[in-house]
Amino acid sequence: MxxxxxxxxxxxxxxxxxxxxxxxxxxxxxxxxxxxxxxxxxxxxxxxxxxxxxxxxxxxxxxxxxxxxxxxxxxxxxxxxxxxxxxxxxxxxxxxxxxxxxxxxxxxxxxxxxxxxxxxxxxxxxxxxxxxxxxxxxxxxxxxxxxxxxxxxxxxxxxxxxxxxxxxxxxxxxxxxxxxxxxxxxxxxxxxxxxxxxxxxxFNRNPDGLILPVFATLAGNDYAEFSSDAFIRPMNAPMAEITSQQNKKEVMYNSR
Incomplete structure (x- = not known):
């Protein structure tokens, strides 16, 4: 795809x-x-x-x-x-x-x-x-x-x-x-x-698990299209919080 x-x-x-x-x-x-x-x-x-x-x-x-x-x-x-x-x-x-x-x-x-x-x-x-x-x-x-x-x-x-x-x-x-x-x-x-x-x-990540499929979805593929005006920080952040603002999806990675 x-x-x-x-x-x-x-x-x-x-x-x-x-x-x-x-x-x-x-x-x-x-x-x-x-x-x-x-x-x-x-x-x-x-x-x-x-x-x-x-x-x-x-x-x-x-x-x-x-x-x-x-x-x-x-x-x-x-x-x-x-x-x-x-x-x-x-x-x-x-x-x-x-x-x-x-x-x-x-x-x-x-x-x-x-x-x-x-x-x-x-x-x-x-x-x-x-x-x-x-x-x-x-x-x-x-x-x-x-x-x-x-x-x-x-x-x-x-x-x-x-x-x-x-x-x-x-x-x-x-x-x-x-x-x-x-x-x-x-x-x-x-x-x-x-x-x-x-x-x-x-990104200091192990390839096992769901991180790569999630990344592929965020990047966009034949099945899913991701669009956001938010700035996505590097993937080495430990957790993600999904919020909604003005009907737009934003993805924000919070580093400890």
Whole structure:
């Protein structure tokens, strides 16, 4: 669903939050719905006039063969399913549809990227041909991806900032730190990995508990939008008191 501004903040402070990591000899839980977009765009594959599915299929095949044959990585790809029947994300979906319509007009005049319609099907066909394990969730896949990553004690590959607030045992790899793959891979893929413990260390907090989900809600995401004119002090304050003033919500952290 995404946490507003969190990815940009972490990547801007990469020396604090990103650690060196060699991707090899491990399972890798992949956010499939996210990777389709990232792979197509990162390799600069033509997307106008319906897209170049032959080139995209070749890039997908090379990506997974590099992981499995050269780095001995076992990829497990998990896709989002249907929309949440609660309609909690309805407003977000409508906004994204409006943006897609706007992009259709822009693509005629410039180079605004739009994922070709059959990219998803092409990607899944390559997974089937290579025998890569993959599954679709009933609804949004974030929690299932995090569960599998902790179960197998392996990293997650995704550009979704939601994984910045999951307490993952091994961590979270952003595709920008992995793609495009080097031409000559020597058995491992040097990349960067993020762990939420590093974010919590900045605020002297333990990642266990509810502090990260609460933070994500305050920052704003696809389910909740927080708006306040109040100044929110650093998170190392021990307690919070919620008050109401002139019909506006204010959050005030009182330090002892």
């Amino acid at each position: 995404g946490v507003l501004g969190l990815t940009g903040y972490i990547r801007h402070q990469r020396e604090t939050f990103l650690r060196d990591y060699n991707l090899q000899n491990t399972k890798l839980i992949i956010d499939g719905s996210n990777l389709i977009y990232i792979l197509y765009k990162s390799y600069g594959i033509p997307f106008k006039s319906g897209g170049d599915y032959y080139d995209f299929a070749a890039k997908c095949k090379k990506f997974f063969e590099t992981l499995t044959k050269k780095c001995h990585v076992v990829p497990i790809v998990i896709f989002d399913g249907a929309d949440d029947p609660s309609d909690l994300k309805l407003e977000t979906h409508l906004k994204r549809l409006d943006q897609q319509f706007a992009n259709v007009q822009k693509i005629i005049r410039g180079n605004t990227f739009i994922l070709p319609l059959l990219a998803d099907l092409t990607f899944r066909n390559i997974l089937d041909k290579l025998g890569v394990a993959h599954a679709s969730c009933l609804f949004e896949a974030d929690r299932e991806i995090a569960f599998l990553a902790n179960k197998f004690e392996c990293p997650v590959l995704s550009a979704d900032s939601d994984f910045c607030v999951f307490n993952l045992k091994v961590g979270f790899i952003h595709p920008d730190d992995l793609l495009p793959l080097p031409k000559n891979c020597t058995g491992n893929l040097p990349t960067k990995i993020y762990k939420c413990q590093d974010l919590m260390n900045v």
